[in-house]
Amino acid sequence: MATVTQPAVLKLASLFVDGYGYAGDVDITLPTLTTKTESTHIGFGDVEIPMGINAAVLSWSMEHHDQNLMALQGIAEGGDKTVTVRGSFDHDGDTLPVVAKGRGFVKETNPGSFTPGGKAALSQQMSLREYSLTVNGTEVIGFNYDTQEFRVNGVDQMAAHRAAAGL
Numbered sequence: 001m002a003t004v005t006q007p008a009v010l011k012l013a014s015l016f017v018d019g020y021g022y023a024g025d026v027d028i029t030l031p032t033l034t035t036k037t038e039s040t041h042i043g044f045g046d047v048e049i050p051m052g053i054n055a056a057v058l059s060w061s062m063e064h065h066d067q068n069l070m071a072l073q074g075i076a077e078g079g080d081k082t083v084t085v086r087g088s089f090d091h092d093g094d095t096l097p098v099v100a101k102g103r104g105f106v107k108e109t110n111p112g113s114f115t116p117g118g119k120a121a122l123s124q125q126m127s128l129r130e131y132s133l134t135v136n137g138t139e140v141i142g143f144n145y146d147t148q149e150f151r152v153n154g155v156d157q158m159a160a161h162r163a164a165a166g167l
Contacts, residue, residue: 108123
């Protein structure tokens with residue numbers, strides 16, 4: 001009979017953006033990674049060939065305005081900021097640390113609606129140039145657009161292509 005395990009449950013999470021820490025009062029959405037493909041016709045059918053990954057965006061929202069975060073919005077060259085998400089999974093009674101790290105620029109700042117008597121929410125999106133997700137000390141996935149790396153379980157999927165291109 002197969003062993004049934006409980007799914008991992010995220011117990012705690014905190015966000016650190018450009019040195020500022022936010023614990024407990026923030027909702028974080030890690031990037032959705034989508035493989036960029038090209039369609040081609042082979043034999044009697046169409047197939048998609050993986051060509052890399054599409055732009056990745058990490059986002060967060062909170063129920064208060066923060067001037068430090070709002071001031072990160074910018075378009076200056078070299079204005080990349082760092083972001084770290086730290087949390088803990090409870091998996092069958094074991095505590096597994098999870099760390100997501102990224103580097104990029106804040107591409108959207110939404111101060112929400114200003115309603116008297118209401119909460120002043122803030123949400124932001126960061127376009128990532130570099131990202132890694134580590135669970136229990138093992139890198140699950142990671143990429144760096146600048147160095148053309150794409151790692152799955154610690155294995156660089158692009159190493160042979162870079163070597164063949166002399167990079």
